[in-house]
Amino acid sequence: MIERRDFLAGLGATAGALMLPPDAAGTVAGDLAPRRQATSDLWRDLRQQFQLPADYAYFNTAGLGASPRAVSDRVKSEMDREELSPAPGHSESDWTRIRGKCASLLGPSCSAGEIALVSTATEGINIVLNGLPLEKGDEVITSTHEHPALVIPLLHKIGTAGIVLRTFEPDLGTRAGTVERIRALMTPRTRLIFVSHVTCTTGQILPVAEIGRLADERHVWFALDGAQSLAQFPIDIAATGAHCFAASCHKFLMGPKRTGILYVRRDRLPELESTVVGAYSDQATSLAERQLTLRADAQRFEYGTQNAALIYGIESAVDFVAALGLPRIWQHNQAMAERFRKALQAQKSVELLSPAEAEARSAMVTFRIPGRNNGQVANALTARRLRVRSVTEAGLDAVRASFHVCNTDAEVDKLISAVAAEQG
Template sequence: MSSPLSPATVDALRARTPGVHTTTHFNHAGASLPSAATLDAIHAHLSREASIGPMEAGAAGEEHTERARTLAAQLLNALPTEIALTTGNSPGWGAAFAALGPWRAGQRILVARHEWGGNLATMRHLAQRAGASIEVIPSDASGRVDPRALEAMLDDRVRLIALTWLPANGGLINPAAAIGQIARRHGIPYFVDAAQAVGQLPVDVAELGCDVLAGAGRKALRGPRGTGLLFVRQDFLPRLMPAFVDTYSAPLDANGEPVLRDDAARFESSEASLALHCGLANALREALEIGIDNIRAQIDRIAQTLREQLAVMPGVSVLDQGIERSGLVSFNVAGMDALSVRRSLAAQGITIGSNGVAYTPFDMTNRGLAQIARASVSYLTSDAEIDKLLAGIRTLKH
C-alpha cells in the first residue's frame, strides 16, 4: 500500500542531494535536482573516458545503457526491446512522429486542448504542408480532455490521437487510459507525451493502451538533462520508419544494405552520451527503490498543501484545473506578470517556472491566459521550503 514518505526518509534523500543546500527549488517540472549518486555515476564514466579514452571506456558505458533500458522497461511495464534511450522528451516524440511517414490531404490529427507546444510545432511542420488537419478534442467541465467528445469526432480520416498527459501549465491530469481504450477499440495510433508523468505517477503502458510514449530524464526522475525515454509498442514498431538511421540503428549487411533494427533502438544513434546513460540508470534505480506509488503520494500531499495555502493568500489566484492533480501548481499574482514574479523570487533564492502561451497554446488561449507562474514540487520538497516560498510571495509588491 502506498503512503507519503516519512520525514526521516525525506531528510535522508535530501542529505544525498547537493542542490537542496544551495537553492530553494520549485522548478522540478523544468528540471529536478539530481542525487549525489547520479552525479557520481556520470563523473565516474567521464573519468574512465579521460583515463583510457572515450571509445575504450565504451564497454562499461554500454553496460549502464542496457541497465537503464531494463530499468526503464520495469518502470513503464514494458519490454526492454520496446525502450529507446533518447536525448530528451521532444527528440523522442518528434522522431516517432516523423517515422509515421508522409501525410495526405484530409487526414486528421486529434489532440487534447493541453498539447505541448513543441509537439504541435512538429505536427504542423510535417502534416499541414500535406493538407492534414490538427483538431482539438473538447474538454469536460473540469478542464480534462473528454473521452466521449473524442469518440464523437472519430472517422476513417483520423490517423493519430495525441495526448499530453500532464500539461506543462498546471496540475491537471488527463484521463490517458480512457483515451487509450477508445484508440485501441478503433485501431487508431495513440501517442502519449508523458514528460511530466514519468517518475511522478505510476505509468503502465499496457493500461494506457498507447503505441508510443515519450518521457524525460531531467524532470521527476531526477536524471541528467539530455536524457529521455521512448516506448514503442512491439507490434506497432513495423509501422514506423525512422527519418534518420546510422550504423547502430540500421547496420549494413554483407551486401552493403541497411538492416533496420527490430527493436525500439532503431530510434537511437551510435553517437550517444554514455556518461549521461550512467546517470540515468542510477536515477531510474533510485526512483524504483523509493517506489513510484510512494512518490506519487508524497508529491500529492505536498502539492495539495501548497495549493491550499496559495488559495487563501490575498492577490493570488490558483489556476489548476482537473479532478486529480499533479505536482505542478500554477498561479498568478494580481498586478504582476509571471516573469516578474519568477525574477523577484529568484532574487530571494527561490526558483519557480513561468510559462507563456507557446507552451500550451490551445489551453492558454481558451482560458484567456497570457502567462502563468508555476511552482512545481518534488518528493524532496520540505515544509520549510513551502513556508519560504509563501513568505517570498507575500513580499511581492502587487
C-alpha cells in the same frame, strides 16, 4: 527495516539494493507515529543529496530536474573512466540492463526491447511523427496546452506532409469532459491522437486510459508526450493503450541533462519507420549484397556514438527512484503540492488553475494573481530564491511550482508566505 542514516549513505553507491521501511499505509495503526517521524526526517535529510544551495528552494523540476549526487557522481566518474582509454561503442549488456530499468518505470508489461535511449522527449516525439505514414489531409488531434516540443514538430508536419491539426482545450472540470472534446474532433480522416500525459501548463493529468480506449475503438494511433509523467508517478503504460510514449529523463527522474527514452509498443514497432538510422540501428548489414536488416526492437531508433556517462547516469537515477520507491515519492510530492494548493485557495487574491478533480492533479501547481503581470510575479519569487517558472503557453499568464524530493516542507511554507506577500 534499515536505518535512515544507512539508507542515505547507501544512496550514493548501491541505491538499487536498498529498501525503505514499509509504507505507512501498510502498517498497523499503533506503528504509524514513529514511522511518520522517521519518514519526515528522511525527506528532510534527503535534501542533502542535492547540490542546490541551502537557501535556494528549487520548485522547477518540471522544467529541469536537479540531479542527486548519486547521479552526478556517477556521470563524473564514468566520464573520467572513459578518458583513461577512450573507445567507441558501448556494452550491449549494460545498455540492455539500463533499457530494462527504464522499462520498469512504465509498468510490469513493458520490456527493454520496447525502449530506445534518446536525447530528449523532443527527439522521441520527432521519431514518432516522422515515422508514422502521415499523408496530406490526415488529421492529428492534440491539445491547446502542449509544450513547444510537440507543437513545433506538429506545425512542421503541416508544411512537410500536409497534415491537418485539430485541437481541443483540456477540461479542467472533469476528465470525462476532456474525452468528449476529443471524441467530438474525430472524423474518418483522424490518424493520430498525440497529447501530453501531464500538461506542462496546469500540471493536469489527462485521462489517458479513456483516450486510449477511444483511439482503439477508432483504430487510430495514440502517442503520449510523457516528459512530465515519467517518474512523477507509477505508470502502467499497457493500461493507457498508448502505442508510443516519449519522455525526458532530466525532469522527475532527475537523470543527467539531455537524456530521454522513447517507448514503442511491441506490436507497433514494425509499422513505425526509422527515419534516422546508423551504427547500432542494424541487426545485419552487407554493403556488398545491398542488404540491411534493422533491429526488430526499439533499438532500431538509436544510432551513432552515445555519451556513455549519461546513459549510466540514467541507471543511477532509476536506482535512486527505485530505492526511495516511486509510490512513496508520489505520495510525498502530492502532499506538498496539496498543502501549497490549499494554502493558496485560502489566499483571496490568488486564482488556482489546477484541475478540479483530485485524480487529475499532479505535483505541479499553477496559479495566477489577477491584475498582476505573472511573469513578474515568477521573477519576484525567484529573486527571493524560490525558483518557480512562469507559464505563457496556451495564452496563460501564470506561475507554476513543481514539487519533488529536493524540496522540504519548510521550503513549501516559505513559498506560501512569499506568494501572500506578492499580493501586497
